[in-house]
Amino acid sequence: MGVTGEVLVTAGVILGLFVVWQLFYTDVLSSRTQNAALENMDFVEDFHVPPVTVSGGVFSAADPDVPIELIPDELKVYTPDGAPIAAEPPAPESFGRLWVPRWGSDYVKPISQGTDRRITLDELGIGHYQGTAMPGEVGNFAIAGHRTTYGKPFADVDKLAVGDALIVQTEEAWFVYRVTGSEIVLPHQVEVIAAVPNEPGATPTEASITLTSCHPRFSAAKRFIVHGELEYWAPTGHGYPEEVFGTS
Amino acid sequence: MMYPWLWRHLPGPTWARVTIVVLSVALVVLSLFEWVFPWVSEMLPYQDQTVGE
Numbered sequence: 001m002g003v004t005g006e007v008l009v010t011a012g013v014i015l016g017l018f019v020v021w022q023l024f025y026t027d028v029l030s031s032r033t034q035n036a037a038l039e040n041m042d043f044v045e046d047f048h049v050p051p052v053t054v055s056g057g058v059f060s061a062a063d064p065d066v067p068i069e070l071i072p073d074e075l076k077v078y079t080p081d082g083a084p085i086a087a088e089p090p091a092p093e094s095f096g097r098l099w100v101p102r103w104g105s106d107y108v109k110p111i112s113q114g115t116d117r118r119i120t121l122d123e124l125g126i127g128h129y130q131g132t133a134m135p136g137e138v139g140n141f142a143i144a145g146h147r148t149t150y151g152k153p154f155a156d157v158d159k160l161a162v163g164d165a166l167i168v169q170t171e172e173a174w175f176v177y178r179v180t181g182s183e184i185v186l187p188h189q190v191e192v193i194a195a196v197p198n199e200p201g202a203t204p205t206e207a208s209i210t211l212t213s214c215h216p217r218f219s220a221a222k223r224f225i226v227h228g229e230l231e232y233w234a235p236t237g238h239g240y241p242e243e244v245f246g247t248s
Numbered sequence: 249m250m251y252p253w254l255w256r257h258l259p260g261p262t263w264a265r266v267t268i269v270v271l272s273v274a275l276v277v278l279s280l281f282e283w284v285f286p287w288v289s290e291m292l293p294y295q296d297q298t299v300g301e
Contacts, residue, residue: 006250017277021285115298117290129298144298154297190299213297220296 022149026122030151034125037094037110043171044236047097047108052245059245069239071174076232080207083136083233084172089113092120092127096135098143098153099167101246102160109153111168115144122146125153129193133207135168136175136233140208142193147213147224154213157224158182165243166209166228174241177209177228184215184222192225206230 038047051062061068077083089095091114100107112124120127126145133139145154160166166177185192193210196202207230215224234241258265289295 003250014280017280018285018288021281022289025281026289115300117296118286121297122286122290127298146295146297149295185299187296187299192299212299214295218294220293223297223299225299 026150027152030123030125033123034110034151034153037112037124038097038108041094041097041110041171043097043169045169045174045240049240049244054245059242068245070242071234071238071240075234075238077234078232080136080138080230080233083175083207084170084235085134085137086170086172088128088130088134091116091130092124094124095128095170097169098126099169099244100160100164101167101243102164103156105246109145109151111143122150125151132193133195133204135170136173136207136230138207139195139204140193140197140210141168142210142212144212147215148217154211154224157211157213157226158215160211160226165231166211167241167243168209169236171236173233173235175207175233176231176241176243177207178231179226179228182224182226185225187220187223189223192223192227197227 050066050068052059052068053062086095092112094110094112096111098109098111109125111126111128112120113128113130114120115127115129121144126143128134129142129144132142135141146152147154147157160179160182162179162181164179166179168175168177183192191198191200192212194200194202195204196206197208197210209228209230211226213224214220215222255265258268260268
């Protein structure tokens with residue numbers, strides 16, 4: 001085997017290592033960072049939810065010693081008016097948690113500021129587009145996440161159906177959004193994250209949410225977009241929204 | 249041949265050479281995982297998920 005052969009074999013080994021790193025190791029590292037980010041957000045309601053059992057649509061605490069506190073209906077506000085809106089933090093600070101029951105009853109991930117790949121998306125997972133609305137704010141709360149590798153927070157973005165709950169928890173409030181639709185666009189179509197989705201320049205009257213991820217998987221040819229609108233918000237400190245438990 | 253050449257020029261008895269080789273390989277893999285691959289991956293567009301100009 002000549003020097004050329006040795007160089008080629010070495011290159012092959014490095015390429016193989018790259019695949020291992022990209023497909024497996026980034027998941028290990030990023031999951032660790034994202035769990036740490038969840039732990040570091042000291043919100044009233046813990047992200048380890050009490051265990052529940054569901055029978056006939058009614059759910060109750062699985063462990064009588066760990067009761068479930070649900071947000072009472074009179075505290076739910078079905079309009080963005082009066083919602084506590086946090087200021088945009090400096091990147092890459094984590095400022096909220098995203099709960100998506102459709103992606104599993106244990107799905108909860110941190111939301112961090114900014115969409116820089118290296119600083120936010122590759123490490124902390126879900127990133128908030130700078131300058132778009134914050135959770136609950138009238139406008140479009142736009143977030144991006146990896147669909148493959150790096151902890152893949154938006155792995156199942158294509159499985160969301162109209163009406164699915166997207167729950168955002170911040171230090172001061174819970175915001176329950178409902179999916180209104182999805183679309184596949186080209187990477188330059190920034191109108192999907194406009195204050196009124198797909199109507200750049202229009203004045204928003206609704207609090208929207210938009211998720212962006214890559215499409216198809218392992219490709220960057222297009223973007224998978226999911227839109228939603230705020231159904232209600234409620235202050236923290238009074239328990240969990242029942243949607244967190246995937247019951248509606 | 250570069251690998252036999254490197255092996256011949258490593259100092260010490262066989263066990264010492266093996267130790268040096270194992271440590272060097274570990275160091276190379278570590279720097280690939282920590283610095284080179286994250287940088288390369290950022291250069292490659294296949295993971296992008298944001299919309300932008």
